[in-house]
Structure formats: structure tokens, C-alpha cells
């Protein structure tokens with residue numbers, strides 16, 4: 001459904017100088033540097049997948065989404081989505097995709113949300129019956145009814161984001177690009193948005209490319225993860241594979257009767273220590289949890305032990321470290 005091959009995109013950025021002398025010089029002679037936002041990027045995505053597109057700040061995620069949605073033209077490479085080249089066949093192509101940029105709005109700020117929806121219906125030429133059915137479903141599932149007649153500027157971030165997602169789906173797209181759809185949302189709204197994304201994927205078979213820094217989004221939604229750094233694809237695989245590759249670490253929290261000196265457990269890294277509690281990270285590939293508990297019970301009077309798998313956030317940090325990005 002989506003085939004990206006050798007995509008490269010660079011930006012020419014003017015160097016900014018400080019000081020009056022340099023600023024005066026810059027009036028006549030401006031120096032530029034080149035930022036390689038995408039560097040020979042290739043991947044493919046099958047129909048019906050939810051793919052988590054992750055990477056640190058500045059990795060090139062938004063640039064990829066902009067190229068895939070036809071907003072940016074790459075310097076080199078090809079991108080074929082449902083048979084279209086996004087930046088060449090824009091008019092026909094955009095009918096098949098929905099795009100949500102969490103940091104930017106596609107709605108008209110001063111008009112009621114429902115008016116924005118109707119404008120979008122006209123732009124995409126959505127047949128009346130289809131528009132009505134989609135609108136009813138979106139109002140119900142995203143719970144828009146109490147604020148759909150308000151202008152966008154009066155909405156809270158969570159309300160606006162739900163409207164943005166609805167706006168991107170009014171024309172029944174087959175592919176949805178979501179760039180940080182849960183940014184700034186409270187816990188309840190995040191869960192509601194995640195649930196909705198999962199539902200449209202399952203029930204409407206919408207293929208979803210999700211860019212986010214929230215690893216709970218990835219964990220809740222994406223089976224497959226594409227990791228990019230410095231414009232290059234660094235990892236393409238199942239989330240579970242990542243877990244088994246880096247997830248051999250467990251965090252063990254131990255409560256014990258007051259103990260004045262820090263305990264030392266071979267094979268475990270002490271993350272924090274107080275006279276009553278310590279937290280340690282254990283690589284279970286090197287030392288088993290039961291060995292650690294035996295060592296602990298020889299040194300302290302144990303009150304409670306909690307063992308947790310390494311959170312996905314830490315696994316991703318480890319991955320970023322491994323790839324030096």
C-alpha cells in the first residue's frame with residue numbers, strides 16, 4: 001500500500017551570526033548550511049497495519065509525513081501510495097488520506113466546528129449520505145456533541161484534537177497519518193483517542209501511520225515500529241522483538257527493616273537507596289531474580305519485594321543510545 005524507496009530531503013538553512021559586525025556582514029553575504037532531514041529512507045507498509053513511526057527530536061518524522069501526504073517534494077527517491085506519487089498526483093491522492101498534525105490545526109479558528117466540517121465536505125466532494133453517516137458516527141464515538149457548534153478557538157486542547165481527528169476522517173480515507181495526536185492531552189483523553197484509533201483500524205480497515213513520543217501510544221496501538229534517526233531507518237520490526245532484545249532488565253524495588261549501609265548485590269545495578277528502600281536494575285540474562293532475592297535476604301530483613309519489567313520508554317532510550325542518536 002505504501003512503498004518508500006531511497007527518499008532524501010535536505011533543507012538549506014541560513015547561518016545566524018551574533019554581533020553587529022557579523023550581522024552587517026550577513027546583509028551582504030549570507031552563509032548557509034544544509035540539514036539532511038531524510039537520508040536514503042526506504043520502507044513499505046501493508047494495508048490494515050498500524051505502524052508506530054518513532055525517533056528522537058529532529059529525526060525526520062514530520063518531514064516523512066509531509067512527503068507522504070504530498071506537502072513536501074523530496075530531493076531524491078520514490079514514494080508510491082495506493083498507486084499515487086503524493087506530491088505529483090495531489091488532487092486525486094488526498095481523497096484517500098487523512099492527516100492530523102497534533103501541533104497544527106486544519107480547522108478554521110473562528111468558525112464553529114460543524115462549519116469547518118461542512119467546508120471539508122465540499123472540498124473533498126463527499127456525497128451527502130456518506131458525509132451524514134460518517135459525521136453521526138464520529139460525533140458519537142468521539143463525543144463531540146456538546147462542543148460541535150462552538151468556534152475552534154473556544155475549545156480545550158483535548159476537544160480540539162478530537163475534532164481534528166474527526167475532520168481527517170469525514171471523507172472515509174483508507175490511510176490516516178497521525179503526527180503526535182495525543183500531545184498535551186490528559187490521561188482520559190489520551191485513552192479515548194487511542195481507543196478510537198484502534199476502532200477505526202479494526203472496523204474501517206484504515207491503515208495508520210502514527211508518529212509520537214508517547215511510548216504508551218505505541219504500546220497501546222502499534223504492533224510494528226519504524227525507528228528513524230538522522231533521517232535514516234534504523235529499526236523496522238515488531239514491538240515484541242524489541243522487548244525481548246532489550247527487555248531482559250527487571251526493576252526490583254525492595255522494602256526492608258532499617259539498614260544503615262547500602263546493600264551490594266552482584267549482577268544488579270543500584271538505582272536508588274534509602275535506609276528503608278532500594279531500587280535496583282537487574283539484567284536477568286546475567287543473574288536470575290531468585291539469586292538476587294537470595295542475596296538480598298542474606299543482607300537485610302525483607303518486608304516487601306516488587307518486580308517490574310522494564311518500561312517500553314526505557315527500552316526506546318536504550319535503543320537510541322545503541323544507535324547513537
Ligand SMILES: Nc1ncnc2c1ncn2[C@@H]1O[C@H](COP(=O)(O)OP(=O)(O)OP(=O)(O)O)[C@@H](O)[C@H]1O
Nearest residue numbers: 011013035037055056057058059060061062063064
Ligand atoms: N522547513 C524547514 N526548514 C529547515 N529545516 C527544516 C525544516 N523542516 C525540518 N527541518 C529540519 O529537518 C530535520 C528533521 O525535522 P523533522 O521536523 O522532520 O523532525 P521530527 O523527527 O519530526 O522532530 P520532532 O520530534 O522534534 O517533531 C530537523 O533538523 C529540522 O530542523
